[in-house]
Amino acid sequence: MAQLVKLQNYISRYEKDIFHYPGQFSRMKKEKWNKTLNQWEEERFSYEQEVERIQHTEKTSKPKWRSLFTRKNMQEEAWPVENDKPGLPSTKEDLKHQFLDRLIAFQLKWASSTVSQMSFLDRTFLHDLILKFFLQRFPDTYLFMYEPVFTLKNSTMEGDVVLIKPQGIEIINLVENPSADTIFVNEERMWEITIRGNKERILSPMLSLRRTEQIIKSILDLHHIDFPIQKTVLSRTNSMLFEREPYRTRFIDKHRYDEWLQQHRQEVSPLKHKQLIVCDALLNHCQTVAVRRREWEEDDGSQPL
Structure with missing residues (x-):
């Protein structure tokens, strides 16, 4: 699961200490998963034992004459093991999906608050399918910036999706239209798409990608950091x-x-120190809008963030 280090202009725990939180998240996720899996296996075992006990009781207490009428319908009368207990995932894979969905809420908390400050989170992010896609389809070692607002030389600019990977940065712009057939790519300012046989024009995503690339390059140059940058138009x-x-x-x-997704999912490289340095530099040039938590309002400012 990729780590959400920056969400638009919300305050993030990662911007307070990028060298601490990525490792803490991976350890916490592993511990929580093991605990969740063990609890599920215990509940599953207890549940199956209870099903067997009930089925055995029904079988031994059933009158002989009744079995003549139920033999043909034995399959319909079988105990619905998989669906009879709401909330208990049927398979380990279902459990994993449920666990990852819960982690999204946790990640949003880290991406919108620190110990002493908080941003007012738009609750629609809990159901943002693009955000969910990037968080749940990529490894822990991918540090993910979702539409960050960069600041440089007294100007601000909203960026595209930014994946800070161990081996480089990938800037991604999604161009998706479920009702369209084909996207025609050219080097002009406008691209074309076909919708039900008719061609329509759209603004080239390369314009936004180049702007994001340029500001990231400027930040890295300012900090004397050399790190590869890749641009991707994704549909x-x-x-x-x-x-x-x-x-x-x-x-x-x-x-x-x-193929593109599998290449990313099979990434086995651990977090790199230079990767964290790059992420720290970018976070230091992101806009943040936050307020102090109510319980810290009377504090003199001596407490750590």
């Missing part, structure tokens, strides 16, 4: 037609999506 629902891909740019459409 999970559409085909993309293009003649060539620009330098350090990939066009990932629905035909290339599975």
Whole structure:
């Protein structure tokens, strides 16, 4: 599960200590998962024992004459083991999905508050499918910035999705239209899409990607950091037609999506020190809007964040 280090202009625990929280999150997630799995296995075992006891009781107490009428319907009368206990996942895979969904709320808490400060979180992020996709489909070692607001030279700019990976940065712009057929890529300011046979024009996502890339490069140059940057236009629902891909740019459409995703999911590299340095530099140039927690309002400011 990727780590949400920055959400727009919300305060983040990661910006307070990027060298501490990524490792803490991975350890906490592992501990919570093991505890959840053990509890589920214990409850599952107890539940199955109870089912067996009830089935045995029904079998031994059933009159002989009744079995003549129920033999044909034995399959319909079987105890519904999988669905009879609401809230208990049927399989380990279902349990994992439930666990990851709960972690999203936890990540949003870390991405919108510290010990002493908080931002007012828009609750719609709890149901943001794009946010959920990036958090749940990528490894823990991916540090994820969701539409960060960068500040540099007294100006602000909202960036695209930024994945800070152990081996480099990937800037991603999603271009998805479920009702469209094909996206036609060109080097102009406007691209074209076909919707029910009709062509419509859309603003090229390359404009936003280049702006985000430029401000990230400026921040890294300011801190004398050399780190690779890759740009990606992603469409999970559409085909993309293009003649060539620009330098350090990939066009990932629905035909290339599975391969692209698997390449990321199979990333086994641990967190890198330089990766954390890069993330720290970017976080130091992100806008943050927050207020002090009520319980800290009377404090003199001597307490640590």
